[in-house]
Structures are given as structure tokens and as C-alpha cells.
Amino acid sequence: MKTLIQLCLIAVVLYGCAGGINPKDTAAVEAAFSKYEESDGKAIFKEKCARCHGYRLPETRTTEKWPKIIDRMAPKAKLTDDQKSAVLAFVTKHGKTS
Ligand code: HEC
Secondary structure, three states: OHHHHHHHHHHHHHHHHHOOEOOOOHHHHHHHHOOOOOOHHHHHHHHHOOOOOOEOOHHHOEOOOHHHHHHHHHHHOOOOHHHHHHHHHHHHHHOEOO
């Protein structure tokens, strides 16, 4: 039982680190981002949001969840208020609706 719990923990940690699109995989990044029209929010997201983890794309979270997440991530990514609003607009526009 204990081993099972440990295995689960390891899986969660690995999944957490690998979560999102690896920014070094340029082909995957371009493919993933080509579906969104160009906007300031998209450009800022692309530039700032994969420094610590892979890209967590807008459609991987609900539009309801994004504002709280962006509140947490904006200081980490050192976004200005304008950049923060632009990124929030981008992710909520393409976020999951349910
Ligand atoms: C300085 C490092 C850093 C930067 C830059 C950063 N993040 Fe994060 N992010 C983290 C850490 C650490 C976690 C895990 C802890 C947490 O959830 O607060 C995380 C978690 C997340 C999650 C999962 C949270 C959840 O509740 O589902 C999302 C989505 C996310 N970040 C999006 C972003 C976006 C969008 C940006 C760009 C505005 C960004 N991150 C920039 C460090 C960073």
C-alpha cells in the first residue's frame, strides 16, 4: 500500500514537471500556437509563460479558473498590469467553457 502511494506521488510530481508544451520543442510550440489569432496577449503568453513550466495552453483550463491562476502567475512572470490584462483576455477567450 505504501509503495502504491509513493508511486502515485512520483507520478504526480513527474506529471507536474512535464505538464504543458516544452518551449524547446519549437515545432510543437508553433503548431500549438498557430490556431490562435495574433494578439498582444498571445505574444506575451508565448514569451513569458513557459520559463518555469511548459506552456499550459488556454484550453487546458476553464475560463472560470484562469483569473485566479493569472493572479498567481502574473507576479511570477513579472507582468505589468497591461500585460496581465492582455494575457488574461487571451487565455479566457480560448479557455474551456465547462
Ligand atoms: C517564475 C516561474 C513561473 C512563471 C514565469 C510562470 N509560472 Fe505558472 N506556475 C509556476 C509554479 C511554481 C506553478 C505550480 C504552483 C502553483 O500552481 O502555484 C505554476 C502553475 C501554473 C499553472 C497550473 C495552476 C493550476 O491551478 O492549474 C498554470 C495554468 C500556470 N502556471 C500558468 C502560467 C501562465 C499563464 C504564466 C504566464 C503569465 C505562468 N504560469 C508563468 C511558476 C511559474
